[in-house]
Amino acid sequence: MDSALTKTVSCEAETSSGHVQAEAHFEAIILGGGPAGASCAAILARAGRRVLVIERDRFPRFHVGESLLPLANPLLRRTGLDARMGGLGVVEKFGATFLSECGRDSARIDFAEAFDVSDPRAMHVLREDFDTLLLDNAQEQGAEVWQEASVLTVDCEAFLPRVRVRLETGAELWVEGDFVLDASGRSGILARQKNLRVADPELRKTALFAHFRGVPHLRGRNRGDIQVFCRESGGWGWLIPLPDGRMSIGFVFDNKEQSKSKTESAEVCLDRWIAGLALLDDCRSSLRREGRAYWEADFSYSTRAYTGSNWLLLGDAASFLDPVFSSGVQIALAAGADAADALLAGLDAGASRRRRALKRFERLQRRRYRFYRHLVLGFYRPAFRKLMFQPEAWPAGARSLASLLAGQERPGWRARWRVAMIFLTVFCMERRGTRSA
Numbered sequence: 001m002d003s004a005l006t007k008t009v010s011c012e013a014e015t016s017s018g019h020v021q022a023e024a025h026f027e028a029i030i031l032g033g034g035p036a037g038a039s040c041a042a043i044l045a046r047a048g049r050r051v052l053v054i055e056r057d058r059f060p061r062f063h064v065g066e067s068l069l070p071l072a073n074p075l076l077r078r079t080g081l082d083a084r085m086g087g088l089g090v091v092e093k094f095g096a097t098f099l100s101e102c103g104r105d106s107a108r109i110d111f112a113e114a115f116d117v118s119d120p121r122a123m124h125v126l127r128e129d130f131d132t133l134l135l136d137n138a139q140e141q142g143a144e145v146w147q148e149a150s151v152l153t154v155d156c157e158a159f160l161p162r163v164r165v166r167l168e169t170g171a172e173l174w175v176e177g178d179f180v181l182d183a184s185g186r187s188g189i190l191a192r193q194k195n196l197r198v199a200d201p202e203l204r205k206t207a208l209f210a211h212f213r214g215v216p217h218l219r220g221r222n223r224g225d226i227q228v229f230c231r232e233s234g235g236w237g238w239l240i241p242l243p244d245g246r247m248s249i250g251f252v253f254d255n256k257e258q259s260k261s262k263t264e265s266a267e268v269c270l271d272r273w274i275a276g277l278a279l280l281d282d283c284r285s286s287l288r289r290e291g292r293a294y295w296e297a298d299f300s301y302s303t304r305a306y307t308g309s310n311w312l313l314l315g316d317a318a319s320f321l322d323p324v325f326s327s328g329v330q331i332a333l334a335a336g337a338d339a340a341d342a343l344l345a346g347l348d349a350g351a352s353r354r355r356r357a358l359k360r361f362e363r364l365q366r367r368r369y370r371f372y373r374h375l376v377l378g379f380y381r382p383a384f385r386k387l388m389f390q391p392e393a394w395p396a397g398a399r400s401l402a403s404l405l406a407g408q409e410r411p412g413w414r415a416r417w418r419v420a421m422i423f424l425t426v427f428c429m430e431r432r433g434t435r436s437a
């Protein structure tokens, strides 16, 4: 992206009444205004770059993924948001409680005990409000934001990449820029167009979830914990306390146990699973679903490539993992910052420096993906779960795990070798189990 390449581009809108000509010049065109796209846009705009964000929906809009990790805080600060988060309503979260389905066994991870985590406070948010705050912030930092504008296709083969957009009015236009960043979430516009997406054969899951009233929040230090209940079938579920008093409740199933039903609505199916959840017995009479229920299916995938010469993929548009450790927004924000760094290093540089910046971005994303995938696959191993419910037997191990679950993807040696020991113990337990069977 030599600056010689950055030139004024023209956007030609074809409407039923004729042609509309708009003059614009963008160094970066970002597809999608979720956490990945909005955070990247804010950082680039703060650095004085000309950025366009094209978002299909009008914010605020519903989105799953309300539970954040402590290490989101420094990433949010990089976008220009301060600790007050624009007055956003949040539930403070200091840890995670893991429960057996009937509630008999439990284990708690407290982020304050984690190695290498200086600020242990995380938060639960209503994503409609959180995402709106991030997108508004990107605009305040100087990014141009088009809402209710759908990206139809991307042409990366041209000298300058261009994006076909349908505006709110129905008019369609091409927008040209120097670089395209796909942050379109699971839509994965470029990944699908270039056939880059690879489904994860070990994580074929379906999720079913909704918001509820009448479920009391916990009290004391763990009042803001995400509660993760582990089902005997291997599936699991979550209870996330929300700022307006509601509770987000969801189940994650192996596709063989429950897949997206063609005959039963999400509401009927979820009510059936909720009725069988002993954890909610005490509040069953006050429990009330608010709004519709949602399915999400086959949400774990990776990508064959994160970058090309004039494009890159970030956040869910590239890869996504099972949400058991609430890592989605963390990964999206981290990828947003990495993508901005890659562009800032490459925008005015020569070809070889630009290639190096993109290679570094690719390496970081692959490493992060492998890191979380290793943890997630661990969670589905029965021996790992057994160990998880005995934290008193391995206190330093629990502190190390807390550090990873806080979003610390580069823990120091203290946490690293202890986590390696946990996985070694799991391996030995499995070997013993196989031999005695």
Ligand SMILES: Cc1cc2nc3c(=O)[nH]c(=O)nc-3n(C[C@H](O)[C@H](O)[C@H](O)COP(=O)(O)OP(=O)(O)OC[C@H]3O[C@@H](n4cnc5c(N)ncnc54)[C@H](O)[C@@H]3O)c2cc1C
Pocket: 031, 032, 033, 034, 035, 036, 037, 054, 055, 056, 057, 063, 064, 065, 066, 067, 068, 149, 150, 151, 152, 183, 184, 185, 186, 187, 188, 189, 207, 209, 250, 296, 299, 314, 315, 316, 317, 320, 323, 326, 327, 328, 329, 330, 332
């Ligand atoms: C069941 C489930 C539970 C989860 N729970 C959590 C959790 O507790 N904590 C957590 O951190 N994460 C969670 N996640 C993951 C989290 O929701 C995502 O990882 C996160 O939202 C990714 O951010 P993103 O910006 O990459 O994508 P998104 O947030 O999906 O943003 C993408 C944006 O692109 C826009 N877009 C799509 N197509 C187009 C188009 N054609 N043109 C223009 N715009 C377009 C969309 O409208 C959207 O606004 C969960 C995920 C699932 C499936």
